[in-house]
Amino acid sequence: MGRGKIEIKRIENVNNRVLTFSKRRNGLVKKAKEITVLCDAKVALIVFASNGKMTDYCCPSMDLGAMLDQYQKLSGNKLWDAKHENLSNEIDKIKKENDSLQLELRHLKGEDIQSLNLKNLMAVEHAVEHGLDKVRDHQARENDGRGESATQFPAVVSGSLLSANSCMRP
């Protein structure tokens, strides 16, 4: 419907495509409004331009939510039930992750360790030793940097704790 006939295929010229989009989108919305009024129809329309910008129309007599409820009933398609399930699954997943983090945390704090076997207990010990080592090392450097020679925590070189511990061994 214009000066020349066009094929229905992607318009390659960008400016042209954008221009045509704008015109046809307006036309589409207009037609949607018209059929709503003329024929007592209920219409919902959502259009995204290729740049992501959105236009929507929904008949005044029914809101989009109600239209979609009806859509789901009649089409059998599940829009939010599926979504709902996905969210629930995600919650379960994250909660499990959370639980295992909490347990690990408690272990590192020396809690709930009665359930650990010797091997795991040793692993926890090593982790904690290593952590303490790094913390003290960092603390030492903090103190050095500030030139605070008489702080509560003396500069302890990495590994010193283990040495201190080992001096108690037979």
Place this chain on the structure above:
Amino acid sequence: MGRGKIEIKRIENVNNRVLTFSKRRNGLVKKAKEITVLCDAKVALIVFASNGKMTDYCCPSMDLGAMLDQYQKLSGNKLWDAKHENLSNEIDKIKKENDSLQLELRHLKGEDIQSLNLKNLMAVEHAVEHGLDKVRDHQARENDGRGESATQFPAVVSGSLLSANSCMRP
């Protein structure tokens, strides 16, 4: 577009209205398809006739669920009910909890501690010391219980580590 011009108002004659609906609905869907192809647009269209019969069209490149997700983001309208939002909020909450757990965990392992100030660093140190203490204590009791007197880790009474450490202080 026909033998005579018509006003855009409800067509009172039922047969006429139904007929016009059928024609215009087809035209609307056709236009929706055309703009999809011509302009790379994403279009979703749902139409209910006054008798309740439904027609729908959704562009092939995005399913209706995804379109509606996008719609909600861009419009701010909430389609999924409160239940849904609650789930989303819960996910956000748990994720945040998760993040802070992970951070605490890294701190206890001596990672990412450069961001801590001295006070917090000391708190971490105490936590780790305490944890190590408990772990060793438990380990010791494990060994005692099994009668393994010559294990790699000697029985260390609670607090011994700190004593060992304190012997290095001035």
Place this chain on the structure above:
DNA sequence: TCACCTATCTATAACGC
């Protein structure tokens, strides 16, 4: 109901500004 017809109306492609 449905399909087809066609005169007419509308949408819009290609311009210009």
Place this chain on the structure above:
DNA sequence: TGCGTTATAGATAGGTG
């Protein structure tokens, strides 16, 4: 970028079989 103009293609109102 957006609005106005115009010639034309496409949609469709009303009619017929």
